[in-house]
Amino acid sequence: xxxxxxxxxxxxxxxxxxxxxxxxxxxxxxxxxxxxxxxxxxxxxxxxxxxxxxxxxxxxxxxxxxxxxxxxxxxxxxxxxxxxxxxxxxxxxxxxxxxxxxxxxxxxxxxxxxxxxxxxxxxxxxxxxxxxxxxxxxxxxxxxxxxxxxxxxxxxxxxxxxxxxxxxxxxxxxxxxxxxxxxxxxxxxxxxxxxxxxxxxxxxxxxxxxxxxxxxxxxxxxxxxxxxxxxxxxxxxxxxx
Ligand code: NDP
Numbered sequence: 001x002x003x004x005x006x007x008x009x010x011x012x013x014x015x016x017x018x019x020x021x022x023x024x025x026x027x028x029x030x031x032x033x034x035x036x037x038x039x040x041x042x043x044x045x046x047x048x049x050x051x052x053x054x055x056x057x058x059x060x061x062x063x064x065x066x067x068x069x070x071x072x073x074x075x076x077x078x079x080x081x082x083x084x085x086x087x088x089x090x091x092x093x094x095x096x097x098x099x100x101x102x103x104x105x106x107x108x109x110x111x112x113x114x115x116x117x118x119x120x121x122x123x124x125x126x127x128x129x130x131x132x133x134x135x136x137x138x139x140x141x142x143x144x145x146x147x148x149x150x151x152x153x154x155x156x157x158x159x160x161x162x163x164x165x166x167x168x169x170x171x172x173x174x175x176x177x178x179x180x181x182x183x184x185x186x187x188x189x190x191x192x193x194x195x196x197x198x199x200x201x202x203x204x205x206x207x208x209x210x211x212x213x214x215x216x217x218x219x220x221x222x223x224x225x226x227x228x229x230x231x232x233x234x235x236x237x238x239x240x241x
Contacts (some may be wrong), residue, residue: 012085180236
């Protein structure tokens with residue numbers, strides 16, 4: 001039990017990759033703080049099953065991020081933060097509205113920045129902590145139709161490397177996990193022909209499972225990764241090689 005007694009926040013922790021991360025961290029002994037925006041029933045059921053707490057908060061807003069951090073603080077410490085919540089608003093750049101650009105940035109970048117800032121203030125006083133930001137292969141490689149999303153994820157990777165340098169001497173590690181194409185609602189919402197094409201391009205010839213992302217997150221959250229910081233780990237079946 002690598003995370004026994006640790007408090008872990010997972011944003012968007014009730015479904016998709018977030019749910020798998022919540023389950024994996026809870027199985028490793030963590031007390032999970034399961035954030036949700038819309039998936040109230042799923043979050044409450046998961047909290048009851050795993051013995052965690054469900055916290056409704058829109059982490060794209062300053063007030064939402066603050067409410068979530070305050071709820072977690074009430075448990076005594078914050079040892080792990082996983083910034084998993086993320087959205088896409090895809091479209092070619094020439095037709096991309098300011099709203100679709102801003103909406104993605106509000107959650108995927110601004111929300112991650114505020115959560116990192118507010119949680120690291122708590123971690124600094126504890127002199128320990130692990131932050132894991134879920135980025136994307138799209139942010140590493142770029143992707144046509146995802147200028148907003150790819151830019152938000154690449155910015156989070158740069159933010160994370162900078163925070164890793166700022167916080168390392170206080171025993172706080174900051175890493176990213178960049179999934180390729182994982183079988184969740186986000187990918188199921190895509191054109192099936194695109195998903196089929198991508199699957200054929202993956203050296204492993206299949207989509208990833210949310211649990212396969214979660215296991216890497218659990219490693220980075222734990223002391224097993226005590227000398228790992230500032231890294232972006234691709235979990236993509238070899239697609240980004
Ligand atoms: P889903 O679309 O399945 O789930 C999105 C999650 O984000 C939900 O838990 C949702 O919570 C949460 N969320 C959305 N808006 C908000 C908000 N304003 N405040 C709090 N939570 C919010 O996505 P995935 O599980 O596929 O993706 C999870 C992460 O992994 C994202 O950051 C995504 O960019 C990244 N990723 C996914 C890939 C994939 O192939 N699936 C590939 C690369 C990266 P709720 O239901 O409560 O609204």
